[in-house]
Amino acid sequence: MTRRSFKKRIGMMLLVMIVLAAGVFYAPRFLAYSTGCARADAVVVLLGPVFHDRDRYARDLMNRGMADTLLIPAYQKIFTVDRGKLRPAFVRKDPDRLNANQGDEASPYYEDTHLELIEAKRILRQTGQTTAIFVSSPYHMRRIRIMVGKLFGSSEGHCFLPTPYEKAPVNAWELKASDWKKVGREYVKIAWFLVYSPWAQMTD
Secondary structure, eight states: OOHHHHHHHHHHHHHHHHHHHHHHHHHHHHHSOOOOOOOOSEEEEOOOTTHHHHHHHHHHHHHTTSOSEEEEGGGTEEEEEETTEEEEEEEOSSOOOOOGGGGGGOOTTOOHHHHHHHHHHHHHHHTTOOOEEEEEOGGGHHHHHHHHHHHSSOOTTOEEEEOTTSOOOOSGGGOOHHHHHHHHHHHHHHHHHHHHGGGSOOOO
8 A cells, every 4th residue: 555545544533533524513403403493384393202292392382373283293283372361172082192093195104293283183184284383302303394395295384392391401422321322213213214104195
């Protein structure tokens, strides 16, 4: 190996290390996607391990008049504002999470979030609503944005607001080992969705 080729190889290795370091540094912030938001037709809150934090923020948005309808698609629950109070408009008798009962639209490899968004799309269509505010954990928002873009044909007109009640640091030096595990799982889920989505039923 000549001295010139050795330097070239070292330079390439350094470049790869810099790119990888930059990717790791930016990884949490990329996931914590959010948008500004005007009023929408509905607030859609998605399930997760710490659902209380998401539900609390969704109800905050309702109390601020950001929408007139609150949807929890995993449980097929619909709440509407009546005389200034949030009241149930429809609650499925069997509150199990969505599964293969989605019919022809469901496949065994679909993620839970994918099934919830299919249900949200169905409810929004049936109720004549066209815009939604999607609420979930901060690290989940990028994946939700990607899924909504594919399922709804576009993410335009929709808002993406992570709950502020769930701690999710975006500076790499602030993350604990448990935070990095969450970040890693999210990237795996995004990759899996992108792998199977070309064969999944999306917009119609």
